Amino acid sequence: MKAPVLEIKNFHVDYGLGSEAVQAVRDVTLTLHRGEVLGLAGESGSGKSTLAYGVTRLLPPPGVISGGSVIYHPPNGDAYDVMALTDAELRKFRWAETSIVFQGAMNSLNPVHKISTQMIDVIKAHEPQLSPSARVARAQEMLKLVGISADRMDAYPHQLSGGMRQRVMIGMALVLEPQVVIMDEPTTALDVVMQRQILAQLVELRERLGFSILFITHDLSLLVEFSDRIAIMYGGRIVEQARSVDLYKDSLHPYSEGLLKSFPALRGERRELAGIPGSPPDLRGMPSGCSFHPRCPQAFDRCSTEIPVLGIPAARNYSNRSVACWLPGRVPISVER
Amino acid sequence: MKFLLQRLAFYVFTAWAALTINFFIPRLIPGDPVTSLINKFQGQMSTEAINSLYVLFGLDKNASLWSQYVDYWGQVFHGDLGLSFTFFPTPVADILKQSLPWTIALVGITTFASFMIGTSLGVVAGWRRGSIMDGLLPVTTFLSSIPYFWLGLLAITLLAGPDSFFPSSGGYEPGLVPGWTGSFIGSAIQHSLLPALTILISSVSGWILTMRNMMVTVASEDYITVAHAKGLSERRVMVSYAARNALLPNVSGFALSLGFIVGGTLLVEIVFSYPGIGYNLFQAVGAKDYPLMQGVFLVITLSVLVANLLADVAYLLLDPRTRKEG
Amino acid sequence: MSAPTSTITAVTPEGPEVPSNPGVPAKRRRLRFIANPKAATGLVVLAFFCLIAIIGPWIAPYDPSARSSDLIQPPSGKHWFGTTHLGQDIFSQVLVGTRGVMFVGLLAGLVATALSILIGVSAGFLGGAADDGLSALSNVFLVIPALPLIIIVASTIPSAGDLMVALVIGFTSWAWGARVLRAQTLSLRRRDYVEAARATGESTWRLITFEIMPNLTAIIASGFVGTVIFAVMSEITLAFIGISTISDWNWGTILFWAQSQQALAQGAWWWFVPAGLAIAVLGTALSLINFGIDEFVSPRLRSSGHTKVKTKDGHSVRMRVGFTPVLSSSREPVTPVVRRRAEEEVA
């Protein structure tokens, strides 16, 4: 296994304080390895974005990080906990080490500044020693990399199409050549053609620059195709984690299974679409035990009382996958570290 | 460029409508300038003198409202606003020329200052929610709920006086001749401090509040989070990302408030005996001085329109989205 | 005069928020408005003034116009707020004057609100030439400064009572509200649910009254409160500068007398202060209600109760955008951990 760059350990995020707090992310442990694409899937409200923002400490109030640590391993030097950084250190850490691409590029770009200004802003903040012309050159180069010609540098966001804006955001995310890029549904607003173009470009760039991607989406079929590993979230927890192929071929958690069965396939046999009955849980009134149990076709007594632990399933001999389920054969034998 | 034509039509129409209203409203008032003068000279004007005034003002001749209206437009286009009755036979234009600078200087500058201060405080209040600034809001609300004239009078009583630094009335020391002399400007500034202060107190909270609310709204926009994520300095995010965007909706509010200047200035000028245009209007209304009233309204209307135009332009400059091509 | 105009346009660019908190019944959500401390304070004070407006004339110890031999007396047990140059009891004047103020304020607010709804909503909904005409009309009214206009109009009406003053103020101050409502209606008009209702076959007037209007309630309410503030201020100003013809007592009349008798120069502060404070308190109450409405409409504006967070090690961190507080960076996992078995350790 490759070396980790970002280790999320026992991560907890609450919205609000005290008794009213909504526990949006609970006890998430996840590792992003160097150079890999880690997909994070799950339906709306399962806490994917919350986790992404939490890792970078960008959650808006009333979000608080109520526990856990995020260990970052720089390419050279000692690992440190992002949660322990001071504001100033955090500012330095951001974008230079970990950048983030949000869902809606229109909203991510400040409508009143030129894209060049917004790009150069980052360089200015992190590499003040660079001369202005060098900054411009760097920004230009990056934009070229994502397929935007230099003459669009001085455009305002609204003058670009959705796909171009999204590419600008990706270019901006890479401008400081960070180790980790977090992408929160970066392509959901685009049509499939554009989506494929951008993802293809991203794959190419990753090969060139060697960063790792945490890719968030609820489109599982996209993830299967695009990412190396996939983690499935449900109700604020990771319920399953495996290599894409493994997950696609043989998902262990009933929820992952349901998800995979919800997508109509375009090619091949017309599969039967089962879907998942019921509706997503309310974070305020989480079901006891496994939060999926009310919707789970295979639920049994234990599911409603005990929260399953994420771990390597006991029954079959899997090495690098884990699941949180009480079903026979999936009960973990070991906690994923 | 997008709405230039539309705007132009709007300005022309509004100017026409407002000026027409300006023409008709004074004429709806019963009574005439002479009866008002009688009031002014309560008991000291003989019946004969009154008749001579009708002749003097040319009110003994009856012109139809329509022909007056046509004349009025003729005058407006020639920049000739007629002769004031109150200050007969001084041309209205002269009176306005004399009072306008005062209003612009005092109320214009304070409105601007109030906007700037209020907006800055609002930026801070909205950015650091829950800090002391936020707690000050109810206090400023209370201050702004005080009727302006009451605050002004109270300020005069408490702060102004013969032994005080603050003069209680006037635009400058009575003995001075207006001009670009140090003593005159000093005196003018000294006389404007108290009125300016009271205007500030009662108007600043509105700006604080709108700006704060805009900041709060903008602060939850994605691009702010992105700006934080980019590791920009706090200041840069606050000023160049949040405040810059939050300011936009306030620009047109500011332009509109320029329109309310004269409405508000009326009370300021009454209370502080300030020689501005609002006081002219007050006098004109009291004296049924139609030409003066029309003149003041003309100035107000035009300045509001100009302010709006400026706001449009400012908006155009500040918000690239309105510059959209194609 | 500077009645704070409502900031609702700025606050809700997109109209009523999708409720942030699904699951809470709508009725309870409405009550939550009252639970807002600002709104509650404002409402209580407003209720108090309304009460005085109703019972003021009965509980007033004296006839407010009755002269007595106590000329310009400072406050005393006999005259709580002192007396005027004619020996009139100022406390009674304030009590009796409340009715006029509240009446004019509320009525003018009603008139202006009704007009702004009529004009703003129709302009926004009908669009086209009707919209152009109506918005031009409101623009003209916006450009004409309201107070001078009110002064002029008020002085044209022969012997106007409270009713007339209220109508004049109402008829001259609807433009702002109309503009806000128009903008809002424009954005609502193209909402899917309006289109959907149209596709179901609803008639135009039903679309306006049942689909659009309910969604404007908060804006209308806040516009109403804003106009009431403006109307109260205008009314008092009119009385104060001696333009309005109100024969009955109101706070402005008291101030007018105080001013024309140069109460402050005479040292008769008691003649001047109570009415002014009453106005300020009423104005504040109304503004507070408006804050409440704004916050109700746009929950983001609510300052959350906890703006400071205590971390585990006792530091207190402020919640703010961009830097999420970390309560404890070494919290023990709350879920049970399966203890490793010894044999696995070896393996």
Added chain:
Amino acid sequence: ACSNGDGKTENSGSSSGATVLNIGMPNGPQTENHNPFLGSSAGASLGYRWMIFEPLVMINGIKPTEPGKPWLATEWKWDANYTKLSLTIRDGVKFSDGQPMTADDVAYSFELRKKYDGLNQDAIPYGTITASGNKVDLTFTRSQFTNQNKILTVFVVPKHQWSTLKDPTQDTLKNPIGTGPYTVKSFTPQTTTLTLRDSYWQDLPKVKELRYTSYNDNNAQTTALANGSSEWSFVFVPNVKAVYQDKDPKNHKLWFPANLGIHGLWINTTKKPFDNPALRRAMNLVINRDDIFNQGEAGYFYPKVESITGIPTPAGDSFIAPEYKDKKHAVDVDGAKKELTDAGFKLEGDVLKDPTGKPVTITLTDPAGWSDYITDLEIIKDNLSTIGIKATVDKANQDAWFKNIDEGNFDAAMHWTNGGATPFDIYQNIMDGKILKPVGKGGVSGNYGRFNSPEATKALDQYANAADDATRTTALNTLQKIMVEQMPIIPTSASNVGGLYSTKNWVGWPDEQNQYGPAQPTQQNALQIILNLKPAGSQ
């Protein structure tokens, strides 16, 4: 108002060093307009026109019956029952531009008034105007007995300047040239400064510079008076003792003598039951003029009218008919009640019922902003309740009020009368049948109460056109009798020509002891006062 700036410095320090006099009026910002004919000019509004333009004869405004003091005319003579006037013009008077003043200028000054109705404020029916040598002869188309003072106090303007003006009625006269001792030094909307000429046909006054400041309102003016930055003014100051006099009891003085004009409660004599003179007399008997004077008029502004004839004293002492010489207004509730019962009214408990059994109610009305009148009305309302009349005070809109008064649509209102050199103006204004118009018809210039008395009309006519003093006296006595017996208006106060002044820097002001002229800075006599002023401490 400030303590610095050169406005005050010259007058500070030792009072004997004073060279400047600060005069104030509460008339708001002015425009540069020195045309003496126009009441709207700064010169008229602030009163400085009298420092530049001088009258032919100086007549003491509070003693109009005394012969005037020769000024630009040394002699004047009325002939042919006041239809002809011969004037002898003073020699050696020079205009401020150095040109001598001649009879031509005087004649031209009359010509101007004759030619322009707008300038002929007193509507004098000029006939011929001829100048020869130092004589000017005028004829009039009617007897000018009642107008004689108005004609004699006409001010003189230089022909060589005025004949060049395009339209004298519409000229702001930026550079006024007159015979007076002062010329305009500078003008600002707030302050007009006048400076002393080098030469003058009389002794030069001691005041080197006059500063006329226009304050925006009474409050500002009062403040200025109280703190001494204004030394002379005419303004209504409520509670004048506390607000003004007590601020400097030694120097802050005021003197408000009456002139021949009055204020009173005009009653619509066509409205029942107020068409009954007995009711009006009874009302008169209960009105407390002391309260009105002290509370409504701050104890000084409009003096009480004492004589029951309504003629202000002491200005009109000499006109009062012998039978009314010592009859003064006094509150007499019992007398009033008797008067009413005699006339068939009944007082039932608190309510007065007229002979037909209807309760008597009355609406007293005045514009909302006129605080002194409104105060007066409040007092009258109270007073009337003592004889069971239920009065309400209606604070009307000013314009509507004017219209209603003009058209006779009112019950009763505080209003003024004309004033003049004799009580004729008062009575003519109140009772002249010639200007009587029915209720509902406007355009009246007096007799708002629609008082219809042929007897009074006849007496007025006689007075104006009488050939001799005896006829005039008889006519005036008749008018007084009508006034006392019919009470078409209930007089409350006299008009005033007073002023508030400070003796801190300047002394020599007119007062009770030295009544050489009214103390109002906007009256013609102001020039006399200025000429009479001496620096304090110089005596």
Added chain:
Amino acid sequence: MTVTETEVVLEAEGLTKHFPVRRRVRDLLSREHKVVHAVDDIKLTLRRGRVTALVGESGSGKSTVARLMAQLYGRTAGDIRLHGETVTVRGGRKFRAYARRVQMIFQDPFASLNPTHTVRYHLTRSLRIHGREGDLEQNLRNLLEQVQLTPPERYLDKFPHELSGGQRQRVSIARALGADPEALLADEPVSMLDVSIRLGVLNLLRDLKERLNLAILYITHDIASARYFADETLVMYAGRLVEGGESETVTQNPAHPYTQLLIDSAPDPDRLGELSTPEDQAGGEPPSLIAPPTGCRFHPRCVHAMAKCSTELPPRFDLPVPGHWAACWLYEANPDRTEGAAR
């Protein structure tokens, strides 16, 4: 012909909609009226008991077609026939009569229900407008049961915000069913819904089609779902229809280069890790609709583009599979080329 010919309910022919572009100062001088060519010359047939899918990327004019068919917009040109009769209604009673037979479901379940009204209100209005009140309470229950919101009492008095997205969409459908229509225009009825909920709503639609014998226009940009739910699929590009035919044929054997691009771009889990755009694949962006490309609108992006493509508008060419057609010059002369073009 595999396409079973059932009764035609609603058809459109030559349907065109141009939105005027707001004029600017510069345009005044040029004297030309710019328009957005949102929909051009669409031919569409809805049959009883069949689902017709309309797919195409965002902004290609799908919603506009739906709104035109629902008579919410006036059309610029063309014909809409209900049971063979041309209908043009703008409002009033006629519009109601039309709405009774043709109902539309809006794209966004979160926006298409008025937040201030309860479910009961929405449904009652729909019933009442079309005079189907009858036993109101019973009818309301029936409606809710039809869309599988059971038990009905639980939902009747809820406000939209108290419902999940899928539930809201069901209420929208129930509202449309309240009019007892013959044709249902469903404008991306599931695009806003979560993966796990989508399926339920689509299954419901299919079920309704079968039970109530409705004619359904199913608009989507998810071509995979069209394959599953629609009998017939039409592909739209920049305001024009480019291909049509039985769903299985269109998705498995796309003819038009745009359809091919679309299908190639759709995520496909079976293509693990081979993420890259084939060299011969078209790139670029959709054209501006204000000045659409001449000839075939797809030609600037098309890898097979010929000279003719940029000048002449391709008509519909029938393809070997019955009912399958494409508007592409590739199929002009030699229909056999289908194989080659489709790789």
